[in-house]
Amino acid sequence: MNMLYPPPAPALLKSILTANNYKCRARDFVSDFYYRFKNHPDWIKIDNWNALANFNDEKIESVIAGEVESWANELVECDSEWIGVSIFSYESHKIGRLLAEKIKTLDHRQKVFFGGAGITNVTTPYAETLLEQGFIDAYISGEGEEAILQLAQNNFNFPGINNKNFVKVDKKIIDQLPTPDYSDYNLSLYGKENLGVYRNLEKQANLNIETQNTLPITGSKGCVRKCSYCDVPFLWPKFTHRGGLQVAEEIIEKSKKHGVQKFHFTDSLVNGSMKEFRLLCDALAKYRIDKKKEITWTGQFIFRPNQQHTKEDWELIAKSGASVLEVGLESASDEIRFAMGKKFTNDDIEYELSNCQKHKITTFPLMIVGYPTETEKHFKEYEHFLERFHIYAHDKTIMSLELGGTLRIQPNTPDDTNLPKVGVEMIPMPDGSREDLLWYNVNNPTLTLSKRMWRRFTVGKIAKKLGFVIPADEKDLRYLWSKWNQLKDVEAEWLDERKN
């Protein structure tokens, strides 16, 4: 949970519903949650209650339940036909269920539906169970742009409503969609504190980024890569861009309307189409120079091999206002990175980072420690990798590092299909369910859950000594500690049975 920008999904759905003559109001309870509890003496526990399935402190639960009940009251009093809840990830599962329970307790006739990535790309049948138990009346998987209008017309046969057979939204429809309507949000609450990985920006005055509001922006859906661990190509099989000029126009229009100068791309990558990306950057650069505006943007970006980003490209990217690029480097080892489908080397990284450095663009590399084929030899490459690139951490070309929570093998990813062919097995939970973190590679048998976590925090220690900042380190620590306690015995029993 962070407060970098307001949630775009409800704002977009509001604008779609409004354009189709339905009344809709968007509420952000993440913001309520944060401002209600941020100074609470038990804030860390309250914050972590959401993410840690096996942390159920009664005192904390009672505090949260009181707040959720007030949200339910507010929603029920709206007397609306439907209450829709956007579930962003598994971290919203506990609180989402609690909210549905409270709504149904207050008024069992009130219709509730859930949607979002947190019900679509999860292994557990979260929404299915809530529907079966009667806590919700419907759910929408996949994208909701078309489905929400069908739900509003009580058409439960539309793909993705009450099932996972969602279909990709057509590009023609995406192009015709209205832009998100943020009018229900108090935008002054965002982009100032609790910025997650962007929190360091607050402290880095030399980056010339003020604590001002941020708005999300979406230029494309899908990805041009098929990285082994990622389910984006399953969700959006074809990369679709709205058009660089159109996206630039939206940024400029939103900036004028809301007085906002910081934008964050929600895209899987901003530079999937170099043609559209150059058009976008060019239009933004011209606007910034002609109008003397300080618009800046952040977003996910892919490093490319063989200097495909020319020196002119980097100059244009800088002029367009790029401030932070989130980049999936994934591994210190070229071999492992290539196995993941990332086709660039450490030398390519050096080229891209040196250009970022030259143009004062900062980066936020994302890594996955403990890939199933990662051996001791690959692991040792981390030390050299971190030493090689630590100079970029010192001048903040690398703003911070995300080391993550080791590899989860998610359904609908190339890893899920291909890793079993090289000896990787999922270890079933005692109730037969699947846990994405719990797997075993018969051809790399010492890379157990404990070993993967050990490597993750050992790399973290080395990185921090060399001056890298890891903003999510404490959160990762609590999460993995919780998961380790939950899973270690399951793994040990499974290995024992296998041995016998």
Add this chain to the structure above:
Amino acid sequence: MREKIKIKLKLHQNKSKGPSFKIFCDNVLLCEKINCKFDQYENTFDVELEKGKHSIRIQHFGKSPKDTDSTNKLDVAVQLDTLSFNSIRCSSIDLHQNYFYTSDWPYPVPKKIKDNLYFGFNGEYEYRFDTPSTAYVLSQIKKYKKEMPQLDRMDITEDEFLSILESHIKIELKSH
């Protein structure tokens, strides 16, 4: 207060006879079916109940032991599938915790049977609940929820965790 009680039953029949059953809320008869030849029965009852303790009773009657056709594996019986209050479904474990009280059976059978929602004898299944029923059902769901091992402490340090992991890895190497 108004409470919506939804009952879904699976009905088992032999070649010539279906089950007969009555459903009561407290002592009020909600429904009666004789020789019901459908595969399932589903109904929602809108009832007015005072705050306090209540019960739903499902009475199976009119069966004789000879209605069980072992040769063709057919039987006359009522099976409770789901019970919901105000659209919230009762926990299956909770349903299994309530008793079926046998009656009117020519051979010796236990007076009461737990952990079985297949009512093959004559008798009465009783589900006891409190109103407001939604809050009651939610509390029962919570009570019977399968708990995973609870995390007793969150304040672990990185060094401490690394040290725990190192010890664990040593044990793993020895045992596997």
